[in-house]
Amino acid sequence: MFAETEEKSFDIKLFEKTTHNPSFASLTNHFRTTNGLKDYCIPVNSYFPPAHIMDELFRRLPYALKYYPSSNESIADNIALFSGVTNPNWIVAGNGSTEIISWLNSIFIKESIFVPVPSFGRWVEEPMGLGVDVKTMPHSDDMLQKITAESYVAEVLASKARNAVICNPNNPTGTLFSREEILWILERLTHLDNIIIDESFIDFSAENPPSVKNDVANFNNVWVLKSLGKNLGLHGVRMGYAISCEANIQRMKKHLPYWNVNGITEMLLSLIKTEQKAYDESRLKNINDAIYLSECVEQIREFTVFPTHSNFIFVKLSDEFDGEELRNRMLQDHACLIRNCGNKLGASKQYFRIAARPVEDIHYLVAALKDVLAGMKVE
Ligand SMILES: Cc1ncc(COP(=O)(O)O)c(C=O)c1O
Numbered sequence: 001m002f003a004e005t006e007e008k009s010f011d012i013k014l015f016e017k018t019t020h021n022p023s024f025a026s027l028t029n030h031f032r033t034t035n036g037l038k039d040y041c042i043p044v045n046s047y048f049p050p051a052h053i054m055d056e057l058f059r060r061l062p063y064a065l066k067y068y069p070s071s072n073e074s075i076a077d078n079i080a081l082f083s084g085v086t087n088p089n090w091i092v093a094g095n096g097s098t099e100i101i102s103w104l105n106s107i108f109i110k111e112s113i114f115v116p117v118p119s120f121g122r123w124v125e126e127p128m129g130l131g132v133d134v135k136t137m138p139h140s141d142d143m144l145q146k147i148t149a150e151s152y153v154a155e156v157l158a159s160k161a162r163n164a165v166i167c168n169p170n171n172p173t174g175t176l177f178s179r180e181e182i183l184w185i186l187e188r189l190t191h192l193d194n195i196i197i198d199e200s201f202i203d204f205s206a207e208n209p210p211s212v213k214n215d216v217a218n219f220n221n222v223w224v225l226k227s228l229g230k231n232l233g234l235h236g237v238r239m240g241y242a243i244s245c246e247a248n249i250q251r252m253k254k255h256l257p258y259w260n261v262n263g264i265t266e267m268l269l270s271l272i273k274t275e276q277k278a279y280d281e282s283r284l285k286n287i288n289d290a291i292y293l294s295e296c297v298e299q300i301r302e303f304t305v306f307p308t309h310s311n312f313i314f315v316k317l318s319d320e321f322d323g324e325e326l327r328n329r330m331l332q333d334h335a336c337l338i339r340n341c342g343n344k345l346g347a348s349k350q351y352f353r354i355a356a357r358p359v360e361d362i363h364y365l366v367a368a369l370k371d372v373l374a375g376m377k378v379e
Contacts, residue, residue, distance in 0.1 A: 043312040045233040047282035064263035078269040097227040097240025114161035117346025135159040145173040149181040172353035174308030179210035200227035204311035289356035323349035334368035
């Protein structure tokens, strides 16, 4: 797919420039020198979109590039159809869910926000940068990273935070609350300004994901957030949305740039609206890959693997080894990019998030991990 050149190394210094991982483009000289780079960092659907959708997308691409996209409302109609959200008026579409996170952080979240850590960086770094007081509670090894609904509510109340976030499942820990637990939490926190349930990875949590997408409009302070890019296997095309009661959605729309969602996203959403069956099959394959990945990495003595409910696993490397060195060697020696969590609040460089991939890629990864660890032992 990509042209290869003779250059055979990756620039490790790129890791110092971002609290996210360096992009595939920056590591590969804009896809000119991919050096066989294998990405186990981004937890993306490996089995979607189907080939005929990609063919049709490429065929129509010139139109998406040449003409303005439709309104946010029309894009929301297609999101509602595909995602099973009862009322499209509860939806606002974003240029990736990160866009919506930024609007929430800059317009709706005032004073303080409560976030269990480690979490997705935008829920921690952005509010901090905006001067919001970020109150945290840790996921812990002792509890296998699991937080109970009771302890979550107790900590939010004790923190006196005005806003709260739950990533369900959580990135990077892969821990999950049931739908009943989330509703129980929401009923106890009706006095907060905003509670955001970030369901970006929920489609990979179970055959019947515990989403509260059709419950949130019953509350005036609750948002569900959903990333679409990684779910649909095309995270370069920025797609995401939020669901809330109509009043909240109208309020957010006053601030959104018109045409905030591009024509390629619009085209893709219109193409996939009848692809629910293929999507469901793809979700289940990713879930099976994550189970298999867990089983394989559990065989490596140097790792503790935490239970996961997503399309990635969260693991801890034994203290005899240096996590950052493992990440660098995996990249330099085997062209494997894995997410070291050293720059995440609430984690350390001994923790990794590893994305599920098809079986042959899991075998490649496991062989590479064993090889690197053996090399580190000898020295
Ligand atoms: C929990 C969570 N929410 C939201 C996002 C943002 O996704 P996007 O902007 O690609 O939709 C991410 C990305 O990793 C994430 O982990």
